[in-house]
Amino acid sequence: MIDEKGILFILSGPSGVGKGTVRKRLFEKATDLQYSISMTTRAMRPGETDGVDYFYKSKEEFENLIEQNELLEYAKYVDNYYGTPRKYVEETLAKGLDVFLEIEVQGAMQVKDNFPEGVFIFLFPPSLDELKNRIVNRGTETEDLVLNRLKEARKEIEMMDAYDYVVVNDQVDHAVAKVEAIIQSEHLKRERIAKQYKKILEAE
Amino acid sequence: MIDEKGILFILSGPSGVGKGTVRKRLFEKATDLQYSISMTTRAMRPGETDGVDYFYKSKEEFENLIEQNELLEYAKYVDNYYGTPRKYVEETLAKGLDVFLEIEVQGAMQVKDNFPEGVFIFLFPPSLDELKNRIVNRGTETEDLVLNRLKEARKEIEMMDAYDYVVVNDQVDHAVAKVEAIIQSEHLKRERIAKQYKKILEAE
Known part of the structure; x- marks a missing residue:
């Protein structure tokens, strides 16, 4: 009914927060999203x-x-x-078609500069302790590296202010449902669609 | 987890569009919404x-x-x-707690002046023909009154620009699901919650 352009969604957040898991689960459900x-x-x-x-x-x-x-x-x-x-x-x-980009915080900040009309979603860890556990449990990092990554994560969380939405990744299913709600509601924003709706009225 | 204030949601739209039906169905599902x-x-x-x-x-x-x-x-x-x-x-x-207000367009415009931080949702008719049918089928109006209300509805639709979201009421269940997505995603907006998230990090 509405001839609308797609929306670029950017999912980002500190390393270890579970961006990849949320993205995979989302793509299993939302088959009309295009992965960048x-x-x-x-x-x-x-x-x-x-x-x-x-x-x-x-x-x-x-x-x-x-x-x-x-x-x-x-x-x-x-x-x-x-x-x-x-x-x-x-x-x-x-x-x-909507495009979905799952990306590190540094990259997301570049996208923000080059494509500010994107919708930026920050995935937030349930707690710093939990984030540490997730980094440790990857098992691929030394103790020093873990502490470094955790320090890095704290810095990345400070970058939250550049984002439109914050979703806490306490449970993957909850996080995915929230991202889906964001995608749906962004398509309902008046500034995106009012023109097309008015055209429909004029055409009648 | 997040100590957040509630949000005022305003559902409005031209008479005959089905605001009351959408509101009733929504309240059957979303039991934590407070009706104003x-x-x-x-x-x-x-x-x-x-x-x-x-x-x-x-x-x-x-x-x-x-x-x-x-x-x-x-x-x-x-x-x-x-x-x-x-x-x-x-x-x-x-x-x-969130407060939900279902109201005529004129009233919604007053709320907008007095409480601009509210979230304004415009319920849109699937078509003007359909809107006419709905007004006629109420059976309480003369032909002249129907034409008047339809003229009024066209004017009200022009007021869409003051709203944050537009939801087409083609099917009540679809419209309700969209309003629910808006409610959920509004609670995820960074500007509402970033401060509280940062406090959590500082507390750790």
């Missing part, structure tokens, strides 16, 4: 497909896109770039 | 209770409250005043 496909300079691996797993680019191509402000955010890990291509996001939104 | 109790100068009827059905006031008392800006909105029907007392709403919100 990243761009990378790392080599394609067996079984991967260009435009499905990643968009694969050379280092030169990637750096050109950075210069042209064609990445909503990017970072370099070891020797490879990873980023979110603006074009894919905008084309998907233009089709009327 | 109106104030009136009309006489108490047998079976009614002061502070439950209405707050009953003399004409002089009511007019004093109007002067003191103690009504979020009011109107005079025939010879009696009806209105929404600010004090009851604010005391209920202070307890952390």
Whole structure:
């Protein structure tokens, strides 16, 4: 009925908070959400497909896109770039589909600069103790690294002010239901849809 | 966990759109919503209770409250005043309870002036034809009155711009689910809750 553009949703929060788990559970339920496909300079691996797993680019191509402000955010890990291509996001939104981006806090802040009309959701740990437990239970980190990550997490939580919504991840199902409510209610915002509704009335 | 004030939700829209039906269905499900109790100068009827059905006031008392800006909105029907007392709403919100107000467009505009921090939801008819059918099917109106109300409804729809959300009432269950999503997501807004979350972190 309403010819509406899609919305870019960004889920972020401190490391260890459970962003990936919430995103996976959400995608099992919300089948009309589009997951944002990243761009990378790392080599394609067996079984991967260009435009499905990643968009694969050379280092030169990637750096050109950075210069042209064609990445909503990017970072370099070891020797490879990873980023979110603006074009894919905008084309998907233009089709009327929502795009969902699950991302670290640093990346989310870049997206905020480049795409402020996105809806920014901060996933909050039930407590710092719980966050510590989750980082420890990954089992991949030394004691020093855990303390460092926890310190980092505290800093990241201070960045909450740039976000539109805060969802506490006490239970995955609750967090997912809250994200779903946010997605639904954002589509009901008057500033997004009033024009189309008025058109409907004029057409009658 | 979060010591939060309640939120005032205002559901409004043109006459005939089905505000009362949506409100009733919502209250059957959302038992923690408080319905806003109106104030009136009309006489108490047998079976009614002061502070439950209405707050009953003399004409002089009511007019004093109007002067003191103690009504979020009011109107005079025939010879009696009806209105929404600010004090009851604010005391209920202070307890952390949401207050829900279902009201005509003119009243909602008064509430907007007096309580702009409320969340304003506009109930939209599926079409003007459908709205006409609903007004006609009430069976209480002459043809002239129906045309007048329809003209009025068109004007009321123009007031949509003052609202935060627009919900189309194509099916009552859908409309109720949307209002529920709005209520849930409004409680997740960062500007409402970030302070309390930061306090939790500092307390640890």
